[in-house]
Amino acid sequence: MPASYTGRCNCGAVTAVIDAEPLWVRQCWCRQCQKIAAGSATNNALFMTEAMTIAGEIAWASYTADSGNTVEQGFCPNCGTHILGRNSARQRANVVRLGFLEGPHELGPQSAIWLEEAPAWAAINPEIETFLRQPAPPQRPDRTEN
Ligand SMILES: [Zn+2]
Numbered sequence: 001m002p003a004s005y006t007g008r009c010n011c012g013a014v015t016a017v018i019d020a021e022p023l024w025v026r027q028c029w030c031r032q033c034q035k036i037a038a039g040s041a042t043n044n045a046l047f048m049t050e051a052m053t054i055a056g057e058i059a060w061a062s063y064t065a066d067s068g069n070t071v072e073q074g075f076c077p078n079c080g081t082h083i084l085g086r087n088s089a090r091q092r093a094n095v096v097r098l099g100f101l102e103g104p105h106e107l108g109p110q111s112a113i114w115l116e117e118a119p120a121w122a123a124i125n126p127e128i129e130t131f132l133r134q135p136a137p138p139q140r141p142d143r144t145e146n
C-alpha cells in the first residue's frame with residue numbers, strides 16, 4: 001500500500017492528498033526561497049504529480065532561475081500559505097512545501113542547497129549533504145532544482 005500524505009493551508013481553502021513517497025526532500029536557501037520562507041530556507045518534497053490530488057484554487061508567481069528555467073511558486077490566494085513549486089525543466093513532478101503537509105510524518109530534508117546564499121546565522125544539519133549552489137545537472141528530468 002502506498003504512503004499517503006495530506007496537506008492543508010492555514011485557512012483550509014486548499015487541501016491535498018498525495019499517494020506516494022517523495023523522490024527526495026531538500027532544503028533550499030536561495031534568495032527567492034528566503035523571500036517566501038520569512039528569511040529561512042524552504043523545505044521541499046518532490047512528488048510525482050500523478051500521485052497528487054489537490055482541491056481548491058492555487059495562485060502562482062513565477063521567476064526565471066539562474067539556470068534559465070521558469071520556476072513557479074504556488075500559494076493559497078486567501079491565506080498565503082505556500083503549497084507547491086513547479087519548474088519548467090521538470091514537468092512530471094512538483095515540490096510540495098513541507099509546512100503544507102499535515103503531521104505526523106517522517107519527512108525531513110536529506111540535503112541542503114544554495115548554502116552560498118544562506119545567512120550567517122543559518123543552522124544546517126551537519127548530517128545531510130550540502131551544496132553551495134544548485135547540484136550538478138540531473139541525469140533524470142524529475143531531479144532538478146526546487
Ligand atoms: Zn489558505
Ligand SMILES: [Zn+2]
Nearest residue numbers: 028029030033
Ligand atoms: Zn530556493
